[in-house]
Amino acid sequence: MKNVRSGVQSLKILFLGVLLLSLSSFAAATELTMFYPVAVGGALTKLVDRLVQDFEAENPDISVKAIYSGNYSDTMTKAMTALKGGKPPHLSVILSTEIFTLIDNDAILPFDDLVTTAKEKKWLDSFYPALMENSRTGNKTWSIPFQRSTIVMYYNKDAFRKAGLDPEAPPATWDELIAMGSKLVTKNSAGKVTQWGLEIPSTGYPYWMFGALSRQNGEVLMNDGGTETYFDHPGVIQALDFWKDLGTKHGIMPKGTIEWGTLRTDFLEQKTAIMWHSTGNLTAVKKNASFDFGVAMLPAKKERGTPTGGGNFYIFKQTTAEERAAALKFVEWMTQPERTAQWSIGTGYLGTRADAYKTKELEAYVKDFPPAAVARDQLKYATAELSVHENGRVYKTLNDAIQSALTGAKTPEKALKDAQKQAERILKRYR
Amino acid sequence: MKPTFQLRYWNQINGWLLVLPAVFMISLFTHYPIVSNLFHSLFSMGTATRPEIFIGLENYKYLLDDDIFWKVLKNNFIYSLCTVPFSIGIALCMALLINRNIRGRSLVRMSFFTPTVLPMIAVANIWLFFYTPEYGLFDQIFGFFGGDSHNWLGNPDSALYCLIVMVIWKESGFFMVFYLAALQQLSPELKEAGLVEGSGSWYYFRRVTFPLLMPTTLFVTVNAVVNSFKLVDHLVIMTKGGPDNATSLLLYYIYENAFSFWDTSYAATLTVVLVLILAAITIFQFAVVEKRIHYQ
Numbered sequence A: 001m002k003n004v005r006s007g008v009q010s011l012k013i014l015f016l017g018v019l020l021l022s023l024s025s026f027a028a029a030t031e032l033t034m035f036y037p038v039a040v041g042g043a044l045t046k047l048v049d050r051l052v053q054d055f056e057a058e059n060p061d062i063s064v065k066a067i068y069s070g071n072y073s074d075t076m077t078k079a080m081t082a083l084k085g086g087k088p089p090h091l092s093v094i095l096s097t098e099i100f101t102l103i104d105n106d107a108i109l110p111f112d113d114l115v116t117t118a119k120e121k122k123w124l125d126s127f128y129p130a131l132m133e134n135s136r137t138g139n140k141t142w143s144i145p146f147q148r149s150t151i152v153m154y155y156n157k158d159a160f161r162k163a164g165l166d167p168e169a170p171p172a173t174w175d176e177l178i179a180m181g182s183k184l185v186t187k188n189s190a191g192k193v194t195q196w197g198l199e200i201p202s203t204g205y206p207y208w209m210f211g212a213l214s215r216q217n218g219e220v221l222m223n224d225g226g227t228e229t230y231f232d233h234p235g236v237i238q239a240l241d242f243w244k245d246l247g248t249k250h251g252i253m254p255k256g257t258i259e260w261g262t263l264r265t266d267f268l269e270q271k272t273a274i275m276w277h278s279t280g281n282l283t284a285v286k287k288n289a290s291f292d293f294g295v296a297m298l299p300a301k302k303e304r305g306t307p308t309g310g311g312n313f314y315i316f317k318q319t320t321a322e323e324r325a326a327a328l329k330f331v332e333w334m335t336q337p338e339r340t341a342q343w344s345i346g347t348g349y350l351g352t353r354a355d356a357y358k359t360k361e362l363e364a365y366v367k368d369f370p371p372a373a374v375a376r377d378q379l380k381y382a383t384a385e386l387s388v389h390e391n392g393r394v395y396k397t398l399n400d401a402i403q404s405a406l407t408g409a410k411t412p413e414k415a416l417k418d419a420q421k422q423a424e425r426i427l428k429r430y431r
Numbered sequence B: 001m002k003p004t005f006q007l008r009y010w011n012q013i014n015g016w017l018l019v020l021p022a023v024f025m026i027s028l029f030t031h032y033p034i035v036s037n038l039f040h041s042l043f044s045m046g047t048a049t050r051p052e053i054f055i056g057l058e059n060y061k062y063l064l065d066d067d068i069f070w071k072v073l074k075n076n077f078i079y080s081l082c083t084v085p086f087s088i089g090i091a092l093c094m095a096l097l098i099n100r101n102i103r104g105r106s107l108v109r110m111s112f113f114t115p116t117v118l119p120m121i122a123v124a125n126i127w128l129f130f131y132t133p134e135y136g137l138f139d140q141i142f143g144f145f146g147g148d149s150h151n152w153l154g155n156p157d158s159a160l161y162c163l164i165v166m167v168i169w170k171e172s173g174f175f176m177v178f179y180l181a182a183l184q185q186l187s188p189e190l191k192e193a194g195l196v197e198g199s200g201s202w203y204y205f206r207r208v209t210f211p212l213l214m215p216t217t218l219f220v221t222v223n224a225v226v227n228s229f230k231l232v233d234h235l236v237i238m239t240k241g242g243p244d245n246a247t248s249l250l251l252y253y254i255y256e257n258a259f260s261f262w263d264t265s266y267a268a269t270l271t272v273v274l275v276l277i278l279a280a281i282t283i284f285q286f287a288v289v290e291k292r293i294h295y296q
Helices: A004-025 A044-058 A072-084 A097-102 A117-126 A158-160 A174-184 A206-217 A233-249 A260-268 A278-287 A321-334 A337-346 A354-358 A360-368 A370-381 A391-406 A412-430 B002-040 B058-065 B069-099 B105-117 B120-132 B137-144 B156-185 B188-197 B201-228 B235-239 B250-259 B264-292
Strands: A030-036 A063-067 A093-094 A144-156 A195-198 A272-278 A293-296 A306-315
Touching: A030 A072, A030 A321, A044 A063, A044 A321, A044 A337, A063 A321, A072 A093, A072 B250, A093 A097, A093 A321, A097 A391, A097 B002, A097 B188, A117 A321, A144 A278, A144 A337, A144 A370, A158 A174, A158 B235, A174 A195, A174 A233, A174 A272, A195 B105, A206 A233, A206 A306, A206 A391, A233 A391, A233 A412, A260 A272, A260 A278, A272 A278, A272 B120, A278 A293, A278 A337, A278 A370, A293 A370, A306 A321, A306 A370, A321 A337, A337 A360, A337 B235, A354 A360, A360 A370, A391 A412, B002 B264, B058 B264, B069 B105, B069 B156, B069 B201, B069 B250, B105 B156, B120 B137, B120 B156, B120 B235, B156 B201, B156 B235, B188 B201, B201 B250, B201 B264, B250 B264
Parallel strands: A030 A063, A030 A093, A195 A272
Antiparallel strands: A093 A306, A144 A272, A144 A293, A144 A306
């Protein structure tokens, strides 16, 4: 008797256990790991954490571990190292231009293979076309725009007034830029420059700034397939000549290279009246500027122009079907008009889609603070950011060429011709 | 006869067993990677869609043509030749200074040692602002005396030396500690004997203190040389090797190849060169220099 009872009891316990186990597996969240970069500093990590929390509250079956992973190149390094170690993140925000490198390493999935419903397919087409240029190759969409920017011109209106310039008419052409820049340079009694007219950063991402100058001179730096570069085109060489002349001939910019990391401080400390920088700095500049400042589109030589920039969402291939679905859900959620608006207000990055600017929050924000719309308005002149196979190596080639020209080690023509030769050697095997 | 043999035999086994863990660890983390590096340097760069293939000495041929490689190698030698003697010299001076009974000795000791305790990344961030044109610390000091503003890190002629100054500042305190320890080991009788014999303090330093510190100097030199090839953290923050590779060092170039370009085979080739250089220097130091050292 005793034996039977204990047998029944253990059966009951077993049954309960199985029940609990199956219940818990129902409740077990799909866990996603995401890497994300911060390129401009500021309180972006808090904003990302808040968005992730909101998402988790709405989707209790998915938990997202968002890991801050340094700047863009650090994030790429981290994701690739994790991939080679066999444990890549499920999704990551990485520079949109890493598309070819990620495809060559068989790391990512095209979104076309993930979307199923008609609504989702429509979602793929809901972004500004200029922002999708770096997302698509071979008729597939490999990434979704998120933390996107263009280069804009920040200028100190007080300095414009002091120099007798109209603060509402920032330079619109290269000639005006030189003319106004020379007026904005101030010197002390000893002849020492106390405020420069203009600073364009030449460390960190010089190829990006150079993409803008080339575009303004009517040139692009590469083909769509990412297999050819045009560094030695005459128009491109002219663009680098111009950049160099700003410092050496016109004297409106410091000679040598200008540090990306300290440029914003230069502007806020009024050491330069104009800076070219990512629109991702906007909110930080707005919070910290002790003077009246304005934001304008970059000036034109032949036409206006800027590359787009910044990071996109990628979903990695080494994932299960559930993880992919969850990751897709997260990316969709993060890029809804309201979220995009919230992100844009919090950072200064672009609203990646037209309907984001129709949301109540962003509409009111732009009305109150018109500079927030400059980057968007500039999108119609925007072109793709330099993106080729073996991106890291080609970037280095071009960055070195730009720096060697700006520091006077080589002439712009020689520097760019050398860079083109090296890029040819690297890209030949991808044609 | 027989038992003696057995004892010796067992002693041998015993000895080998004792060193086995160390041998295992060293082979796993030092010897195996070196051999594997050599092996990988004979292959082409591979990606998932284009697997690597055997290319023999192709990478080494490219290395000889690679201008950037020669530039970083030259930079690295300048960097070593400046940082090693200066940081050791300063370390020795600081150690001699604070080995005496001076007022506020612990405060001075602490301030000499502080740079060593700070993480390199933090130091690099601080010095980045020191070197900032116009409002950076150095430009403010120069400006106060009527000097012009300098683009310290943006000028290829000055950038490397700016980094060298920073590294000397950072490293000296660390080497000072070794010298200080060695100085405190010196027996006071020598000093007394010197006084009785009427030797001047410079003479005493030159003929007694410095020779007795030689074992420490050798140790510190080996460390300083290795560090000058190993320490590249500050480049990531301050210059990224720029402008135009003016500040790039061998290890940083290896890192770039391996983790920005994902060309691990060329990175392996460069690593082979680095290993050869370090091995040559170390062998020279131990084989030639050590013979001239007097151990107490």
